[in-house]
Amino acid sequence: MMKTYDIIVIGGGPAGLAAGVAAHDAGVDNILIVERDDHLGGILNQCIHNGFGLHTFKEELTGPEYAQRFIDQVLEREIPYVLNTMVVDMSEDKVVTLMSRERGIETVQAKAIILAMGCRERPRGALNIPGYRPAGIYSAGTAQRLVNIEGYMPGKKVVILGSGDIGLIMARRMTFEGAKVQCVAEVMPYSGGLKRNIVQCLDDFDIPLLLSHTVVNIHGKDRLTGVTIAEVDERRRPIPGTETYYDCDTLLLSVGLIPENELSHNSGVQISPVTNGPVVDETMATNHEGVFACGNVLHVHDLVDYVSEEAGTAGRHAAEYVQGKVADKGEAVVLKAVDGVRYTVPATIHVNSMDDKVTVRFRVAGVFKNRYIGVYFNDERKVHRRKQVMAPGEMEQVILRKADLEAFDGLHTITIKVED
Amino acid sequence: MEERHLTCIRCPLGCQITVTLDNGEVVNVTGNTCKRGDQYARKEVTDPTRTVTSIVRVNGGDVAMVSVKTKTDVPKDKIFDVLETLTDVVVEAPVHIGDVIVADAAGTGVDIIATKQVNA
Numbered sequence: 001m002m003k004t005y006d007i008i009v010i011g012g013g014p015a016g017l018a019a020g021v022a023a024h025d026a027g028v029d030n031i032l033i034v035e036r037d038d039h040l041g042g043i044l045n046q047c048i049h050n051g052f053g054l055h056t057f058k059e060e061l062t063g064p065e066y067a068q069r070f071i072d073q074v075l076e077r078e079i080p081y082v083l084n085t086m087v088v089d090m091s092e093d094k095v096v097t098l099m100s101r102e103r104g105i106e107t108v109q110a111k112a113i114i115l116a117m118g119c120r121e122r123p124r125g126a127l128n129i130p131g132y133r134p135a136g137i138y139s140a141g142t143a144q145r146l147v148n149i150e151g152y153m154p155g156k157k158v159v160i161l162g163s164g165d166i167g168l169i170m171a172r173r174m175t176f177e178g179a180k181v182q183c184v185a186e187v188m189p190y191s192g193g194l195k196r197n198i199v200q201c202l203d204d205f206d207i208p209l210l211l212s213h214t215v216v217n218i219h220g221k222d223r224l225t226g227v228t229i230a231e232v233d234e235r236r237r238p239i240p241g242t243e244t245y246y247d248c249d250t251l252l253l254s255v256g257l258i259p260e261n262e263l264s265h266n267s268g269v270q271i272s273p274v275t276n277g278p279v280v281d282e283t284m285a286t287n288h289e290g291v292f293a294c295g296n297v298l299h300v301h302d303l304v305d306y307v308s309e310e311a312g313t314a315g316r317h318a319a320e321y322v323q324g325k326v327a328d329k330g331e332a333v334v335l336k337a338v339d340g341v342r343y344t345v346p347a348t349i350h351v352n353s354m355d356d357k358v359t360v361r362f363r364v365a366g367v368f369k370n371r372y373i374g375v376y377f378n379d380e381r382k383v384h385r386r387k388q389v390m391a392p393g394e395m396e397q398v399i400l401r402k403a404d405l406e407a408f409d410g411l412h413t414i415t416i417k418v419e420d
Numbered sequence: 421m422e423e424r425h426l427t428c429i430r431c432p433l434g435c436q437i438t439v440t441l442d443n444g445e446v447v448n449v450t451g452n453t454c455k456r457g458d459q460y461a462r463k464e465v466t467d468p469t470r471t472v473t474s475i476v477r478v479n480g481g482d483v484a485m486v487s488v489k490t491k492t493d494v495p496k497d498k499i500f501d502v503l504e505t506l507t508d509v510v511v512e513a514p515v516h517i518g519d520v521i522v523a524d525a526a527g528t529g530v531d532i533i534a535t536k537q538v539n540a
Contacts, residue, residue, distance in 0.1 A: 039483075048487035048535065050471045062473055064487050064536040068517060148475055151485040176474055176503055196429040200470065203427065204496070388453065389433045 006030040006322045007315075008096050008110040010087045010263065013042020015295020016116035017070035018308040022315030023114070024077045028322055032108070033074070033081035034098060040074065040081065041067030042118060043141070044304065046148045049169055051196070055305035066304060090267045094290060112290040112318040115264055115278065116311065119296040121166075122256040131218030134225075140166040140254035144173065153177055155250030159227050160184040161215050163191040163198070165302070165393075167254025172201035174250075181205070182246050185213040185229050187236055190367050192256075192393045194302060215251070216243060224249055257300045264293070274343040275299040281332060282349045282358045283317035284310065292318045299345050299361070302395050306361065310345075313355075329353045333411055340365050340418030342392075349414070351405045360416065361397045364390045368418050373398060376415040377408045390418065421447075424465050430456040437461045469493035472502050473535070476521055481513030481538040488521050489535050494528045501526035513540040 006028045009016045012035030020033045039045055044052070047063030054060060057069065074081065082100065089097040094110045121139040138146070138154055144166060146152045158174050160167045163186040171181045184202060189212050191198055202209050210229065216238050217228035231242035259277040261269075270279045270287040277298040278286040284294050294314035295307045320326055329350040337344050344362045368390045375383035375398055383398060390396060398416065405411060421442055428435040433453060439461050440448040449461045463469075471493050475485040494502055502525045511521060515538040522532040 045536070048475060048489075049473050050489060060471070062487060062489055062535040065517060068537055148487060149483060149485060151475065151477060176472075176499075195427065195431075195434040198434075199427050199429045204470070 002095070002107055002109045004030075004109040004111070005032045006110075007032075007112045007114060007318050008108065009033045009114045009116055009315075010090075010096075011035065011042065011116035011118055011295070011297070012037075012040040012081055012083075013116065013118050013295065014044055014067065014070065014304050014307050015118065015297070015311040015314075016042070016114070017067070017074055018311035019114045019116055019292075019294055019315035019318070020079050020081075021070065021073045021077065022312040023319040024079055024315075026316045026319035026323075028319040029077075029079070031079050033079060034085050034087055034096075035081060035083050036086040038083050040071045040083070046141070046145045047169075048148050049173075052304050055303065056308055063304075070308070087263060090263055092268055092288070110290075111322050112292065114311075114314050114318050115261075115269070115286075115291065115293040115297050116295050116314075117260045117263065117297040119257040119259045119300055121253070122258055124253055127161075127253070127255060129215055129218055132221050134218070134220040134223050136220070136224030136249050137218070137251045137253070140164070140170045140252045143170055143250075143252050147173060147177060153179065154252075155179065155224075155248075157182065157248045158250045158252060159215070159229070159246050159248045160252045160254060162186060162253055162255035163193050163209060164254035164256065165193040165197050167252060168193045168197040168201040170252055170254070171207050172205065174252075175205050175207070179250075181207045182248055183208045183210055183229070185210045185215060187212070187214040187232055189234075190391060190393075194393060214238065218251070219245075224251055227251055257296065259297045259300065261297060264291075264297070267291070269293075272343060272347070274337075275345070277345075279347045280345065281329075282346045282354045283320075284314035284346070285317060285321075290318075290321055292321075299343070299363075302393070306395070309359075310361075327353060331412075333405065334413050335360065336413055336415040337362060338415060338417045340368060340371075341416050344416055349400065349405070351402065351411070354402050354405070356403075357399050357401045359397050359399050361395055362416060363392055363395055364418055365392065367391045371418050371420065374415075374417045374419040375400075376413075376417075377405075377411050378413055380408075384419075426461055426464055428452060428457040428460050430454075430460050439465045441465060468496040470496050470499060472499055472532075474503055474506055476506050476509045476511060478515060478538050479510055479512050480540055481515065482540075483536075483538055486511065486515045486521075486538045487535045488532050490525065490528075491531045491533050494525070494530050498526055498528050502528065502530075502532070506532065513538050
């Protein structure tokens, strides 16, 4: 007989931990959290800087402290988990294949699955930078792990390509450890990172941020010796004559995060081409019955607090599903993202089964100043909220109330847009 | 009269704020959109502080390094002095969150404490 779990949570990072806790608190205790690293906590373990938890705990914590709060909740509830264990397959009928050094290959049956695998960094190969393949080129997160967990310094003279938050954080981190950070180059005319990180990680240490610049050549054969950086035009093409050589032994890439959805894909979960994450409804349920998703595997977040909140929703509803408490959901209202709004999570809302309110999160496609967020029920405008500034690096949200949706006769579409 | 230029970090707007100082006294703040920007700018030019986070080596633990932070903010110009006190520090596992790693770091009166649980 195959061992059966009510809920299998794939991933023991912030999303998986919060989902497991919420599912347990909703009355399901036959849970297994599967983590491939040797500790629970996921990427937070290497995010040793502070600024986590302002929303959840009303205090500023470091990543490991934030993770420990949720690890403690898992331990207090005695929620079962396995470490050093990788999920290599999940089938359409929710048979999950686990692989570990200790126990080899195991197959277990789940009644419900919560996808919480997080995301991966976009690698050099995705950027098409010409030049040799010398040592000394790392993704920012890899360097972060080397420095903060393993205690190794990747190099002494650093250039960072991409101004994502991890790149900015690593600029300060490498400076603290005695490295010289030459500059951060960003191909877009604006930074993809949070304002706070630009000021406290770059400005504080006089590290230049070169907007509309990119790396056009990599020098060095065995070890990186330098990079050539050029300015780019509005179509992101390098402008001849603007090339500058920077001496460096290390290049860190902070050029975007991609939800890690190979497992979801193979089991027939519908993936959004915009977020690269599963398409979910208001309960974080995917199109595959009994399969839920939360955290960075669903869409990449700026704040872990929102990951925890979203994971709580997934855990609670996965528990309801296992307990047979899901009423007839009825017709779904479709959420449409247009005019500067790139996507919404969730993508659909069932008015019958929604909680009293649902937080819809989304990102915008560019920098917008003094514009409005518009929310339309069918063709009727319901929300017109002024925003001084919106940028792709900062996630936006609107809250929809069940009472308002119920009161609107014949509601079939909710449209969210950026407008005047 | 001295002018200082800052980017406000209190919200995503990132106002470019100009502070005018006379003998170290703030006489004018411009460029901010709200009151929080004014507060941020005054603090930042007169008493800038930061929480400093780093790592120290652990002996006999289940990870090689333990993450640490200053328990509260320290003056910005003390950041590197604070980091300097950690250079040769090695602690023995187990380490608990909140354990004092360095007391009164660099004369700031602020302790450096562990932020990670390290099991032996």
